[in-house]
Amino acid sequence: MRSLVLIGHGSHLNGESALAVYRYAELIRERGLYDEVIEGYWKEEPSLRQVLKTTASTDVTVIPLFISEGYFTEVVIPRELGLGHQGPVPPGGVARVIGGRTVRYTLPYGVHPSMTDVILARAREVLPDATAEDTALIVLGHGTTRNENSNKIVYHNAELLRQGGQFAEVHALFLDEDPKVGTWPEVVKAPRVVVVPFFASEGWHTLETIPEDMGLSGEVTVFPENPAGAQTVYYARPVGTHPRVADVILHLAEEASGAAGAGGDLERGHEHAWQVFLKQAQVGLRMGEVLIRPDSGVFEMRHALDEGLPGGDLKTLVTPEGVRDHIRFDDGGDHRPVHTLRNLPRGWRAVLSDHDLRRAVHYLYPAVVEETYAHTCHALRATPWPTTARRQTGIYARVQKATPEQVEHVAGDICKSCLRTRLWAGHKLPKTFLDGVPGGIPCAEACTLLVAEIREEVAGKRGQGAGHSHD
Structure with a gap:
């Protein structure tokens, strides 16, 4: 079994930024060369800190969908993935064992000769x-x-x-x-x-x-x-x-060090998490802002506030990609880079097989099933804010100067609209949605949106429309 992870920059502000990554993932998925193709982002979800948790295989190849070698490909992505590598990436890439997974990290596609x-x-x-x-x-x-x-x-x-x-x-x-x-x-x-x-x-x-x-x-x-x-x-x-980039990505993956091996196995923790989730879904489940229920051999998923509305009154979605594209924007048409914010659009229902349900939930709430299951098993490690701040480099190194009062002020503003419980700030979460508590979702680490907002706060620019610096 083999997993391919495509890493893009993403944006807190512009929903167009992620589209190229989605498109190449779909093109490569259609070819059936990998058991799964997962998207991950610096400024969207699943984040670089989460994305490896969402892979089902112990054999993972990571391709940075960046146009050139530089700060992101040599510093940010390796650091956030926990590769233990900084600096230029050799032609065959870098291979590491992380949490039981063999992870290969390649050069960005933009440097390929073609x-x-x-x-x-x-x-x-x-x-x-x-x-x-x-x-x-x-x-x-x-x-x-x-x-x-x-x-x-x-x-x-x-x-x-x-x-x-x-x-x-x-x-x-x-x-x-x-x-x-x-x-x-x-x-x-x-x-x-x-x-x-x-x-x-x-x-x-x-x-x-x-x-x-x-x-x-x-x-x-x-x-x-x-x-x-x-x-x-x-x-x-x-x-x-350009469509030809899909071929470039596959060439890089095939040329990665050790990529010609027999592949990996199912990652047991990941599979256990989804089996527990599917068992709960079989009897009905409230997860964040959605309801998931069995329905004549398939599953129906809809916004909890649309409970009881006739299916004919809702837009019906029948593919994971349909769910993904619909929930990327709120009811006002604004981009949703953090999916657990309480702004999920209403007026839709998804009808999905158990296989498609897994992918749709991954798009809906990336890494939430894996992290919540790990929390219930006492295996989810929270990263305190000072640790997150010390890890920041470049323009974000400024957050290291943030006072506890500034961090809490910004978190109180941003995080109050999020479904997650801030374990990284010392908050407790005794029960999760897997235990029947609808809003019980852990937050192990400050997200990139919060980091960006804290940077603006330290710079004295927050609320002044300087948002492009977030990207």
């Missing part, structure tokens, strides 16, 4: 007749001052495409380091300009920041009076959302 072809494919989509006579290509990266490796792959691909001779000019520009994208009118001379964002997904940068910095009004923008004369810019979709 990504040059993906850039070219994106360019041809937006301008099929691009020529070496009149068309320039801009490979646009994020860039960062935190890790010098992050821009190397952008320069490398730009050089390969330059050598290919299919464009009059090829430039590497960046959002957060020189040469910056806003300088493009002074740099590019060709009358037609194709811009391909070397980004993993659609999000705030590709939808707002880049168009704003470049002065774009849509997919095609005409600039009649640039320094080089009239120029037309063709703005492509990010490379990370």
Whole structure:
């Protein structure tokens, strides 16, 4: 048995950020090469701290769906997964045994050699007749001052495409380091300009920041009076959302150190947790804000506040993905990065087999079954706030300066809307939903949303609309 875990950045603010990861998980799941494909995120759920608990196999391969090597792939993800590794990842990846699971961690997909072809494919989509006579290509990266490796792959691909001779000019520009994208009118001379964002997904940068910095009004923008004369810019979709990336991911997984072995076994603790859950579901179960009941050989799941409403009055969902997509936003259309917040949308019912129920509940409340079962077995270890704070690096290291009063003030604001009980703050949870207590869900560690809000509090910016720093 083998599990594949795809790690994305995610967002506290933008529901679009996770879509590329979901899409590749679905494409790979359809091929049947792995027994399960699980998504995990830095800024959404299941979090990096939770995601390994949600894998059913003792053989796990983790692929970071990032566009380049850098701070996240070399520091944040290995740290949060507990890999005991920091710094550049070797070509064959890193292998560790964590909690009885063999975990292989690979390079990010963006550094794979075939990504040059993906850039070219994106360019041809937006301008099929691009020529070496009149068309320039801009490979646009994020860039960062935190890790010098992050821009190397952008320069490398730009050089390969330059050598290919299919464009009059090829430039590497960046959002957060020189040469910056806003300088493009002074740099590019060709009358037609194709811009391909070397980004993993659609999000705030590709939808707002880049168009704003470049002065774009849509997919095609005409600039009649640039320094080089009239120029037309063709703005492509990010490379990370191209279907070919699924093949790149599988190549990385196959090339990972030790991946050619016989595979693993069912992880016993994980399987026991779900068997206990399914046994409870067979007689009816209230879990957080949902009711789960047996119904003529299948299970029905709905919002507890919709109990008693005729099925015909509710939107019927019949797949785990249908549940996932419906509950990602609240009734007001706002993104729900923390799924145990008390804002689950109403007006739906899911009708699912026992197999699909497991996946749907995983999407509904990621890692909740595993962590709750571990708590009932006295095996869930809480991480106190000071430990979580000390682990933070980069822009989040500031939370180490938060006073206990600041932490409690922010937690009182954020956590009051959450179903979980804060074990990490010393709160007690004698009974859980597995014991029949609807709101009995443990919280072993402060979530990334709370960490981000505490950072804003320490900086004196909380409530001032500085939310983009969360992402």
